[in-house]
Amino acid sequence: MAASSGEHMALTVSEDRATQGSGSQALANAQRQLATAARVVGLSEGAHQMLARSRREVRVSIPLRRDDGSVEVLTGFRIQHNVSRGPGKGGLRFSPQVSLDEVRALAMWMTWKCALMDVPFGGAKGGVVIDPRLYSDAELERITRRYISELLPVIGPENDIPAPDIGTDERTMAWIMDTYSVSVGATVPSVVTGKPISVGGSLGRASATSRGVVHVALRALEHFGLQPAASTAAVQGFGKVGSGVVEFLSQAGVTVRAVSDQYGAIANPRGIDSQALHEHVAETGTVVGFAGATPMDAARLLELDVDLLVPAAVEGVIHADNAPHIRARLVVEGANGPTTTAADQILESKGVAVVPDILANAGGVIVSYFEWVQGNQSYWWSAHEVDERLRERMLGGWERVLTMSHTRSLSLRDAATATAVGRVAEAHGLRGLYP
Numbered sequence: 001m002a003a004s005s006g007e008h009m010a011l012t013v014s015e016d017r018a019t020q021g022s023g024s025q026a027l028a029n030a031q032r033q034l035a036t037a038a039r040v041v042g043l044s045e046g047a048h049q050m051l052a053r054s055r056r057e058v059r060v061s062i063p064l065r066r067d068d069g070s071v072e073v074l075t076g077f078r079i080q081h082n083v084s085r086g087p088g089k090g091g092l093r094f095s096p097q098v099s100l101d102e103v104r105a106l107a108m109w110m111t112w113k114c115a116l117m118d119v120p121f122g123g124a125k126g127g128v129v130i131d132p133r134l135y136s137d138a139e140l141e142r143i144t145r146r147y148i149s150e151l152l153p154v155i156g157p158e159n160d161i162p163a164p165d166i167g168t169d170e171r172t173m174a175w176i177m178d179t180y181s182v183s184v185g186a187t188v189p190s191v192v193t194g195k196p197i198s199v200g201g202s203l204g205r206a207s208a209t210s211r212g213v214v215h216v217a218l219r220a221l222e223h224f225g226l227q228p229a230a231s232t233a234a235v236q237g238f239g240k241v242g243s244g245v246v247e248f249l250s251q252a253g254v255t256v257r258a259v260s261d262q263y264g265a266i267a268n269p270r271g272i273d274s275q276a277l278h279e280h281v282a283e284t285g286t287v288v289g290f291a292g293a294t295p296m297d298a299a300r301l302l303e304l305d306v307d308l309l310v311p312a313a314v315e316g317v318i319h320a321d322n323a324p325h326i327r328a329r330l331v332v333e334g335a336n337g338p339t340t341t342a343a344d345q346i347l348e349s350k351g352v353a354v355v356p357d358i359l360a361n362a363g364g365v366i367v368s369y370f371e372w373v374q375g376n377q378s379y380w381w382s383a384h385e386v387d388e389r390l391r392e393r394m395l396g397g398w399e400r401v402l403t404m405s406h407t408r409s410l411s412l413r414d415a416a417t418a419t420a421v422g423r424v425a426e427a428h429g430l431r432g433l434y435p
Contacts (some may be wrong), residue, residue, distance in 0.1 A: 002346055026105035027102070027108075028341075032341045034051060036414055037421040040410065040426070041421055041422040047425050056079070056154065059307070061076075063146065067139060068222065074128055075129045076127065076152050078125075079124060080123075081104070081108045081111045081123040082424060083124075085115060087122065087156075087157070088108055088122045088161065089114060089119075089123065089160070090110040090126065091126070091136075093166040095132075096130065098128060105315075105337060107125035110125060111123025113362050114365060116358050117362045117393055126162060132168075145175055145224075149177075149353045162176060162191075162192050164194040166314070173192040200371075201371060207248075209241050209244070209363045210391060211363055211390060212249040212313070212363020212364070213241065213244075213360050214245060216355055217330075219398055220355055221307065228254050229252075235312055236310050236313050237311070237334065238259055239313070241312040242310070243325055243336070244312050246259055249308075250271075250274040251274075258272075258304055261313075264287065264288040265295070268292060268294065277290055277293075306328050308329070310334045312334030315336055318331070318347075319339075320342040323339075323346035324349075328352060330354075334357075337357060339354060355412055359412070367386060401415050401416045
């Protein structure tokens with residue numbers, strides 16, 4: 001096949017000019033990564049165009065009757081980027097920063113993540129433009145149920161399977177499962193993953209992304225000659241992913257010197273007590289004010305002199321302005337898309353290894369797949385079985401990417417994306433075009 005130049009596709013962003021900011025930047029980064037992979041694997045221009053566009057995009061209006069009786073209308077999205085290898089899979093986020101381009105980018109990254117880790121799903125993502133902190137639990141339930149009701153024609157255990165993301169949790173997934181189940185007249189546990197254990201969730205799902213990040217981070221440290229017990233780390237973000245990363249790194253003997261959340265950052269060069277920090281956050285809702293560390297500028301956390309940096313918050317936090325100042329030997333992406341294309345190039349020139357998101361944070365979708373399988377079979381695995389299978393998949397993915405990187409003289413990101421894109425393109429080719 002003739003190789004695609006990819007240049008015009010690499011710069012493609014949303015046709016919707018109302019969508020701006022970080023979402024458009026995330027989509028531009030995703031498109032550039034695809035363009036690089038297309039050149040590596042020799043995609044035709046037609047194949048490149050198919051993979052650069054979403055298979056299906058849905059925008060819905062969500063009318064909400066608030067607790068005071070007033071009515072407002074929210075906006076929600078669901079993007080199915082690609083379903084050639086299986087049903088769509090991807091999280092649902094409630095955030096004021098949600099945009100159509102952001103969801104497009106996240107759905108594309110999910111496609112590559114599933115393909116790279118050999119999970120038989122395609123990529124999807126959803127979001128509602130909302131700050132959940134400003135709404136009551138009853139209002140959030142009504143929002144969730146109406147959003148899912150609008151999407152009933154396009155979701156389902158064989159079509160598109162949501163999961164928790166920023167601003168949503170296992171309770172949100174229980175509402176989705178119930179709404180869908182009522183609509184079809186039967187209980188369908190496998191319509192979502194990340195559910196409470198009591199309604200069909202999987203043991204180990206809540207911590208799966210964090211555990212996956214740490215499985216790969218520890219192996220990467222050892223690959224670069226750094227023993228965990230002699231290594232230091234900084235973790236940006238203390239939510240679903242970051243809090244677990246701090247805990248599991250500490251258990252492995254890594255000294256976590258700094259942690260941040262949306263309110264601020266703290267540091268202790270001798271190491272932060274993970275258990276004490278979790279207790280503090282449970283009481284106060286933030287890492288700020290933790291007695292076992294001193295306050296620091298959150299932006300400076302990314303530039304600390306540590307062996308391992310884990311950005312585990314949102315996309316685009318490592319960019320051209322701060323990448324020259326990053327001193328970590330290794331960056332392991334706990335968040336989706338935390339490093340821009342320009343920053344990638346700078347870090348590579350500095351000799352900083354970046355383990356990409358589609359590999360590093362794939363633990364969540366891997367155990368989501370396990371949960372989906374268990375739900376379909378009505379047979380549940382032990383926590384030990386889940387973690388052992390997760391570890392095997394994560395380390396297998398690391399070895400595949402490392403081998404590709406060495407064989408083709410590629411960065412870890414380019415090796416991971418090219419591997420994934422090649423698998424999706426192969427599925428496209430084998431299935432053919434209809435009609």
